[in-house]
Amino acid sequence: xxxxxxxxxxxxxxxxxxxxxxxxxxxxxxxxxxxxxxxxxxxxxxxxxxxxxxxxxxxxxxxxxxxxxxxxxxxxxxxxxxxxxxxxxxxxxxxxxxxxxxxxxxxxxxxxxxxxxxxxxxxxxxxxxxxxxxxxxxxxxxxxxxxxxxxxxxxxxxxxxxxxxxxxxxxxxxxxxxxxxxxxxxxxxxxxxxxxxxxxxxxxxxxxxxxxxxxxxxxxxxxxxxxxxxxxxxxxxxxxxxxxxxxxxxxxxxxxxxxxxxxxxxxxxxxxxxxxxxxxxxxxxxxxxxxxxxxxxxxxxxxxxxxxxxx
Amino acid sequence: xxxxxxxxxxxxxxxxxxxxxxxxxxxxxxxxxxxxxxxxxxxxxxxxxxxxxxxxxxxxxxxxxxxxxxxxxxxxxxxxxxxxxxxxxxxxxxxxxxxxxxxxxxxxxxxxxxxxxxxxxxxxxxxxxxxxxxxxxxxxxxxxxxxxxxxxxxxxxxxxxxxxxxxxxxxxxxxxxxxxxxxxxxxxxxxxxxxxxxxxxxxxxxxxxxxxxxxxxxxxxxxxxxxxxxxxxxxxxxxxxxxxxxxxxxxxxxxxxxxxxxxxxxxxxxxxxxxxxxxxxxxxxxxxxxxxxxxxxxxxxxxxxxxxxxxxxxxxxxxxxxxxxxxxxxxxxxxxxxxx
Numbered sequence: 158x159x160x161x162x163x164x165x166x167x168x169x170x171x172x173x174x175x176x177x178x179x180x181x182x183x184x185x186x187x188x189x190x191x192x193x194x195x196x197x198x199x200x201x202x203x204x205x206x207x208x209x210x211x212x213x214x215x216x217x218x219x220x221x222x223x224x225x226x227x228x229x230x231x232x233x234x235x236x237x238x239x240x241x242x243x244x245x246x247x248x249x250x251x252x253x254x255x256x257x258x259x260x261x262x263x264x265x266x267x268x269x270x271x272x273x274x275x276x277x278x279x280x281x282x283x284x285x286x287x288x289x290x291x292x293x294x295x296x297x298x299x300x301x302x303x304x305x306x307x308x309x310x311x312x313x314x315x316x317x318x319x320x321x322x323x324x325x326x327x328x329x330x331x332x333x334x335x336x337x338x339x340x341x342x343x344x345x346x347x348x349x350x351x352x353x354x355x356x357x358x359x360x361x362x363x364x365x366x367x368x369x370x371x372x373x374x375x376x377x378x379x380x381x382x383x384x385x386x387x388x389x390x391x392x393x394x395x396x397x398x399x400x401x402x403x404x405x406x407x408x409x410x411x412x413x414x415x416x417x418x419x420x421x422x423x424x425x426x427x428x429x430x431x432x433x434x435x436x437x438x439x440x441x442x443x444x445x446x447x448x449x450x451x452x453x454x455x456x457x458x459x460x461x462x463x464x465x466x467x468x
Numbered sequence: 469x470x471x472x473x474x475x476x477x478x479x480x481x482x483x484x485x486x487x488x489x490x491x492x493x494x495x496x497x498x499x500x501x502x503x504x505x506x507x508x509x510x511x512x513x514x515x516x517x518x519x520x521x522x523x524x525x526x527x528x529x530x531x532x533x534x535x536x537x538x539x540x541x542x543x544x545x546x547x548x549x550x551x552x553x554x555x556x557x558x559x560x561x562x563x564x565x566x567x568x569x570x571x572x573x574x575x576x577x578x579x580x581x582x583x584x585x586x587x588x589x590x591x592x593x594x595x596x597x598x599x600x601x602x603x604x605x606x607x608x609x610x611x612x613x614x615x616x617x618x619x620x621x622x623x624x625x626x627x628x629x630x631x632x633x634x635x636x637x638x639x640x641x642x643x644x645x646x647x648x649x650x651x652x653x654x655x656x657x658x659x660x661x662x663x664x665x666x667x668x669x670x671x672x673x674x675x676x677x678x679x680x681x682x683x684x685x686x687x688x689x690x691x692x693x694x695x696x697x698x699x700x701x702x703x704x705x706x707x708x709x710x711x712x713x714x715x716x717x718x719x720x721x722x723x724x725x726x727x728x729x730x731x732x733x734x735x736x737x738x739x740x741x742x743x744x745x746x747x748x749x750x751x752x753x754x755x756x757x758x759x760x761x762x763x764x765x766x767x768x769x770x771x772x773x774x775x776x777x778x779x780x781x782x783x784x785x786x787x788x789x790x791x792x793x794x795x796x797x798x799x800x801x802x803x804x805x806x807x808x
Binding site: 360361362364365366367368369370371372379380383384457458459460 | 529531556558559560561562563564567568570571572575576577578579580581589590593594625627638641
């Protein structure tokens with residue numbers, strides 16, 4: 158197991174290197190510079206040269222590339238051009254916190270409620286309760302989260318005045334964006350759990366559990382749930398990455414200073430180093446989540462072995 | 469069919485009807501099945517797929533699929549009428565007094581739970597035991613069903629065991645609470661031929677150890693001869709012939725049973741073809757009004773297609789549902805012989 162994880166970490170580094178290289182050259186092949194074309198063209202050529210030199214942009218691309226790599230290995234992701242003078246690392250650090258808080262809450266709420274709904278729907282298969290859950294889940298998937306966000310803002314923020322409408326001020330500010338994001342998660346998890354649970358409930362070992370004299374609740378909790386979790390885990394990885402790395406729409410509706418808006422702003426501004434930093438962060442996060450999910454597979458299902466069997 | 473003596477049987481099923489509701493039809497899976505089981509009996513229920521043998525025992529244990537329900541009849545277990553037992557009441561019996569072994573050990577154990585936990589689970593449900601005593605008992609059971617190094621197996625998962633081993637575990641679970649009746653639904657069908665004999669021997673030896681009665685569902689007459697003392701042959705949701713194992717094999721009455729026995733491959737037969745009974749089983753959505761076997765029976769008469777045969781008692785223990793054994797038929801045959 159240790160060896161396996163070590164191997165995966167080596168792969169992670171290689172993956173990141175490839176992504177970094179690709180992003181670096183793609184970014185630089187885009188037209189334009191990180192600077193405002195209108196303003197910079199008003200400066201003298203000497204002044205322009207000075208600015209490019211300050212950011213190291215006057216050197217040949219491959220020199221820039223290796224310099225960048227060297228810096229990254231020292232943990233330095235460079236300086237932002239959009240937010241002049243700020244280190245990319247500190248920008249990222251400050252932006253990740255709100256996105257992560259909102260994201261983790263959304264995933265947790267979504268997972269718990271989704272699980273409950275899915276289990277209930279499967280257990281009460283083809284009853285009004287089942288139909289109700291599936292209607293909720295179809296709505297959750299088909300209604301865009303910015304619509305949910307607006308509704309939440311209207312009711313919780315304006316009409317009932319329970320929670321802040323927007324802005325990032327206290328913990329309470331994170332509740333509505335989390336809820337808005339969690340709807341989609343609830344819907345997806347509920348559907349997966351229900352479908353998988355229905356398959357599992359047809360299995361012989363469920364009948365065997367009944368023949369043992371176990372109550373339906375015990376059968377559900379002890380035998381059906383764990384065996385239904387694998388596919389849920391698979392989508393949970395993708396969902397987590399999606400939600401944790403922020404949703405642009407929801408973040409801008411609630412004015413959350415998160416990572417989603419940062420991404421769009423920096424791409425619009427050709428902010429090379431911030432975009433690279435973000436890309437590396439996104440990729441690293443994704444690869445790590447996939448690794449964790451792979452490890453969790455083994456925890457849930459003993460038949461799955463990551464490393465080749467020793468026997 | 470059989471006369472109910474004053475002595476109460478361990479399990480008595482009287483005129484059981486089970487219907488399965490499909491999307492737009494009703495399948496009459498079991499149509500008036502009666503049998504009784506005495507202590508230490510091994511009753512084999514024999515029949516082809518879809519003859520209702522599995523449904524009958526599932527009906528007794530209330531393990532029918534959601535679409536299935538008992539339409540009529542009575543199930544009396546150990547002096548208690550359990551026909552209308554609620555699910556909760558049934559849970560008290562299932563696993564402790566009546567338990568079941570399933571056909572495919574590859575799928576009847578939970579893949580994500582250790583062997584030990586799956587055995588202890590049934591003990592926890594029905595016996596008041598300390599955790600330590602439960603573990604002891606689980607180990608003892610593993611030893612009893614012939615699993616070597618129980619300590620090691622206890623913490624293993626089903627996929628780490630072979631098919632035969634898993635069936636042994638299933639048997640250990642079924643016997644954990646010393647049930648009065650053990651229902652075995654084709655317990656050897658999914659196993660290798662060499663393992664089949666081992667499992668049957670194990671069931672026989674355990675039966676004498678813990679004094680349980682067995683209902684064995686099978687379509688393998690070899691298995692029947694090996695282990696059973698009573699046989700009920702099912703066809704089209706009905707028992708067509710029942711009796712002791714000797715009566716069924718040596719004084720066979722019903723043409724269907726004759727056909728089954730004739731279909732057993734003989735080791736010295738070098739004709740190169742397997743004997744079969746031509747035709748297909750009846751459609752139980754719209755069962756025939758006469759004898760269900762009549763369309764495939766080479767001795768079918770007009771009466772067979774029109775009227776369902778009644779049970780004829782051949783001996784105290786032997787009866788058959790065929791017009792050929794009907795007293796009138798016997799009488800007529802006698803008179804005919806007389807004239808010649």
